[in-house]
Amino acid sequence: MKSLKEIGCSLIGWNPAILKECGEASQRQFRKLLSAICIMMVLWGTIGYCFAERYIGIESIPFKLLVVVAFMFIILCVERVIILTVGKARLMTVMRVMMALCMAVLGSCIFDQIIFSNDIQQTIQERREEKIISTIDKRLSVYDTDIKRINAAIDSISKVNDALYRELEAKPTTTITTVSTSQQVAGIDANGKPIKTNVQSVNKTVVPNPRAEQAKGNEEQLKIYNAQLDELRNDKKNIDKTVREDFSKRPTGFIEELEATLAVVSQSPVSLTFYIILFMFLTFLELFVLTIKTGDSKCDYELIVEHQLELKKNVMLNTENTLKK
Structure with missing residues (x-):
């Protein structure tokens, strides 16, 4: 005690x-x-x-x-x-x-x-549900903006390519003209020296239209844009699941x-x-x-x-x- x-x-x-x-x-x-x-x-x-x-x-x-x-x-x-x-x-x-x-x-x-x-x-879940819906709406808006931008780029490149293909169809090849100058002996003067003259030669070469390479580059760019577009559409389709998984991983603060x-x-x-x-x-x-x-x-x-x-x-x-x- x-x-x-x-x-x-x-x-x-x-x-x-x-x-x-x-x-x-x-x-x-x-x-x-x-x-x-x-x-x-x-x-x-x-x-x-x-x-x-x-x-x-x-x-x-x-x-x-x-x-x-x-x-x-x-x-x-x-x-x-x-x-x-x-x-x-x-x-x-x-x-x-x-x-x-x-x-x-x-x-x-x-x-x-x-x-x-x-x-x-229960209240936290209700509040999170409101935040989830708000987040989904914001992300959908971003996806729609990106999809609209890529579609505009695809349309622009497609129009350019259509014009290029029409030009290639009308003129698949082009001729490159090359002019070269050389000296040749035309004779001998009174002093015994050679007389030289300039002779021009023209060479024409048929090559594929260079617009074909530009069209090919545009096609590669279209493939990249289409891949991005498919990815955005896939992400947009799964946006609800993705956002809910992100919120479920967050600890309660x-x-x-x-x-x-x-x-x-x-x-x-x-x-x-x-x-x-x-x-x-x-x-x-x-x-x-x-x-x-x-x-x-x-x-x-x-x-x-x-x-x-x-x-x-x-x-x-x-x-x-x-x-x-």
Whole structure:
């Protein structure tokens, strides 16, 4: 029993030696504070476990327990600040009330997401269905634009090729004329030197019409465009399945679940009433230690601590006055 009391004193920050000299009022105050601390630690340990599992995505039990310990340690330190305050601290009281409201909102949201999990999942599915339909419409618009653009390009190239084929049908070949100049000896002058003259020779070569290569290149481009067109049409046909698979692979985010929670809570008076009750319950729990600390009359433990503080102040003042003399 003695060791348990020492553990309790360690939790709330009380001195077991001073508590031992106190009366029943301090013993009861000690038990009330310890009970409130234990309730808060269990509550926030549970919230920490749910938070680690649902939002951090921790699957390992030891790591979940580490998060639980961290949450419990944080709430213990917060409550010890209130418990170990000597005298009145109005600003700290106001801050603790505000913190209690914030923590109650956080806790009630997490608990609501567990309690209303089926309704929340249904709401998430409905919201995702709306997003799926919107995404499908947007992608269909993009596909239609791309298909229209490729069809226009195909029509343009086809018209050019039709003109080329008509030209090739009328003139399948073309003649290339090559003119070359060479010098030939035409005779010898009076001095015995050769007389050279320029002779031009004309060569005509019949070759295929070069428009045929242009038409061939256009045909290759048409094959590429037709392949792209077939791919776009196939993707457009499977757009519903593709978008649904993409959305099914997305994990549920915190904001998405929070929005669904607010929608579930606000759409029904029953769920809203339950949320308010849960919020008030958590708020009162958060203020448990504060009300015990500020609401009750001072016990002899607190009187002893304040008396020791006054004695220390007087000793320091007397020492200071002595040094001045």
